[in-house]
Amino acid sequence: MKTINIVLFGVGNVGSSLINQILESRSKIFNSSQIDIKLAVIVNSKIAFYNKDDINNSWEADFKSYGYPYKLSQIINHVKKEKLTNLIAVDATASEKFVKNYKELIRNGFNIVAANKTANSLSDKFYKDLRLELKKHDKQFLYETNVGAGLPVIKTVQDLHLAGEEITKIRGIFSGSLSYIFNSFSSNNRTFSEVLDEARNKGLTEPDPRIDLSGKDVGRKLLILAREINIIKELTEVKIENLVPNHLNGKSSISHFNENQQELNLNFEERRSNLKADEVLRHIGELGVASGQLEVKLVTEKRNSPFGSLQEADASFEIYTKNYGNRPIVIQGAGAGARVTSRGVLSDLLKISEKLECI
Ligand SMILES: NC(=O)c1ccc[n+]([C@@H]2O[C@H](COP(=O)([O-])OP(=O)(O)OC[C@H]3O[C@@H](n4cnc5c(N)ncnc54)[C@H](OP(=O)(O)O)[C@@H]3O)[C@@H](O)[C@H]2O)c1
Structure with a gap:
C-alpha cells in the first residue's frame, strides 16, 4: 500500500x-x-x-x-x-x-x-x-x-517527441471559452456582446473575459507545447492577435470594459458579414516547426471542416508529424471546465x- x-x-x-x-x-x-x-x-x-x-x-x-x-x-x-x-x-x-x-x-x-x-x-x-x-x-x-x-495533449506530444517522431505542425482551437463564443457568434445573428455575456454567465470565461480575448492564454499554451519539442521561445515572441481594443485593455478597469463591451460589436459584426454562407469564424493557435512561428489568431474556416464543425466549448488539436503526413493526429473534446x-x-x-x- x-x-x-x-x-x-x-x-x-x-x-x-x-x-x-x-x-x-x-x-x-x-x-x-x-x-x-x-x-x-x-x-x-x-x-x-x-x-x-x-x-x-x-x-x-x-x-x-x-x-x-x-x-x-x-x-x-x-x-x-x-x-x-x-x-x-x-x-x-x-x-x-x-x-x-x-x-x-x-x-x-x-x-x-x-x-x-x-x-x-x-x-x-x-x-x-x-x-x-x-x-x-x-x-x-x-x-x-x-x-x-483534461485532454491528453501534452502527453501525446511528449510521447511522439520521445519516440523520435518529427512533429511538423500543431494547429488547434486551444480555448474552450473562445471556442464557445465563436461557435455561437458564427451561427446566429446575436451581437458579440450578447454572446460574450452568455459565455460569462455559463462560467466559461475567466471572470475578466479580456484574459481570454487578449489571446495571451492561448499564447501560453502554444509556448508550452513548443517547449515540449525543444523550440526555445519566450511568450513575447508569440504573435498574438489581441481581440480587445487598446482603450478597453487590461490597463482599464474591468467595470470600464463591462460598461463599454458593446464597442466590440462593430468589428466582429463586420467580420461576420464578410463570411460566405459556408464559412465560420474560429480562434486558433498555430505552431509551425520549420518556421519556428507561434501564432494566435481569428481565422475563417469552412463550416464543414473539422474546426468549423466544432460544437459548444470543445477544443481540438491537430498534431502533424512526418510519418502521419497530411492526416494529423486529432485530439478533441471539452477543453475547459473545472x-x-x-x-x-x-x-x-x-x-x-x-x-x-x-x-
Ligand atoms: N477552469 C478551467 O477550465 C481550467 C482549465 C485548465 C487549467 N486551469 C487553471 O487552473 C488554475 C485554477 O483555476 P480556477 O478556475 O480554479 O481559479 P480560481 O477559481 O480563481 O481559484 C484560484 C485559487 O487559487 C488561490 N490562490 C491565489 N493565489 C494564491 C497563492 N499565492 N497561494 C495559494 N493560493 C492562491 C485563490 O485563493 P483566494 O480565493 O484566496 O484568492 C483560489 O482559491 C488556473 O491556473 C487556471 O488557468 C483551469
Missing part, C-alpha cells in the same frame, strides 16, 4: 472540484491501485487548513472555520514535523507569485502537479532552472491540464504516485 500526502494550493473552481473528486473516487482508487490519497493541507491565498483527520464532505466548512493565516515555511515545517512522505504539491492557483515557491517545495521533498500554466510559460531561464532543480532532487513535475484541460480539469490533475497525481515508495 502507498499513502500519498497532498498539499493543495488553490481552492477555487479546480481545487474544490479536485477535493470532491478525491472524496468520490478515493475508495475505488484504493481498491484498484492500493493508493491511499491524503489531503494533508488545503490552502488559498490567505489561509491554510491543516487536516488532522481524514477529509470528509464537510471540508468546506472546516476550511472556513479552522483555516488560519500561514507562511509557506510553516506548511513545510508542518509536513516535516508530522513526518509526511510521498509529498505532492498541487498548484491550482493562477498565481505567478506562487510558482516562485516551486524550487523551495522541491528542495523540501515535494513533487508538483500544476493546473497553473505560469511555471511553463515564464522565461526560458526559469523553465530550465526548474527542471534542473527537479533533476537534482529526483522529483517529478506533471502539468497535463496546462493545455486542453470537473474535466480536476480529473486531469487527479490523473497526474496517480501517475506520480506510481513512482513513489510503498509506505
Whole structure:
C-alpha cells in the first residue's frame, strides 16, 4: 500500500472540484491501485487548513472555520514535523507569485502537479532552472491540464517527441471559452456582446473575459507545447492577435470594459458579414516547426471542416508529424471546465504516485 500526502494550493473552481473528486473516487482508487490519497493541507491565498483527520464532505466548512493565516515555511515545517512522505504539491492557483515557491517545495521533498500554466510559460531561464532543480532532487513535475484541460495533449506530444517522431505542425482551437463564443457568434445573428455575456454567465470565461480575448492564454499554451519539442521561445515572441481594443485593455478597469463591451460589436459584426454562407469564424493557435512561428489568431474556416464543425466549448488539436503526413493526429473534446480539469490533475497525481515508495 502507498499513502500519498497532498498539499493543495488553490481552492477555487479546480481545487474544490479536485477535493470532491478525491472524496468520490478515493475508495475505488484504493481498491484498484492500493493508493491511499491524503489531503494533508488545503490552502488559498490567505489561509491554510491543516487536516488532522481524514477529509470528509464537510471540508468546506472546516476550511472556513479552522483555516488560519500561514507562511509557506510553516506548511513545510508542518509536513516535516508530522513526518509526511510521498509529498505532492498541487498548484491550482493562477498565481505567478506562487510558482516562485516551486524550487523551495522541491528542495523540501515535494513533487508538483500544476493546473497553473505560469511555471511553463515564464522565461526560458526559469523553465530550465526548474527542471534542473527537479533533476537534482529526483522529483517529478506533471502539468497535463496546462493545455486542453483534461485532454491528453501534452502527453501525446511528449510521447511522439520521445519516440523520435518529427512533429511538423500543431494547429488547434486551444480555448474552450473562445471556442464557445465563436461557435455561437458564427451561427446566429446575436451581437458579440450578447454572446460574450452568455459565455460569462455559463462560467466559461475567466471572470475578466479580456484574459481570454487578449489571446495571451492561448499564447501560453502554444509556448508550452513548443517547449515540449525543444523550440526555445519566450511568450513575447508569440504573435498574438489581441481581440480587445487598446482603450478597453487590461490597463482599464474591468467595470470600464463591462460598461463599454458593446464597442466590440462593430468589428466582429463586420467580420461576420464578410463570411460566405459556408464559412465560420474560429480562434486558433498555430505552431509551425520549420518556421519556428507561434501564432494566435481569428481565422475563417469552412463550416464543414473539422474546426468549423466544432460544437459548444470543445477544443481540438491537430498534431502533424512526418510519418502521419497530411492526416494529423486529432485530439478533441471539452477543453475547459473545472470537473474535466480536476480529473486531469487527479490523473497526474496517480501517475506520480506510481513512482513513489510503498509506505
Ligand atoms: N477552469 C478551467 O477550465 C481550467 C482549465 C485548465 C487549467 N486551469 C487553471 O487552473 C488554475 C485554477 O483555476 P480556477 O478556475 O480554479 O481559479 P480560481 O477559481 O480563481 O481559484 C484560484 C485559487 O487559487 C488561490 N490562490 C491565489 N493565489 C494564491 C497563492 N499565492 N497561494 C495559494 N493560493 C492562491 C485563490 O485563493 P483566494 O480565493 O484566496 O484568492 C483560489 O482559491 C488556473 O491556473 C487556471 O488557468 C483551469
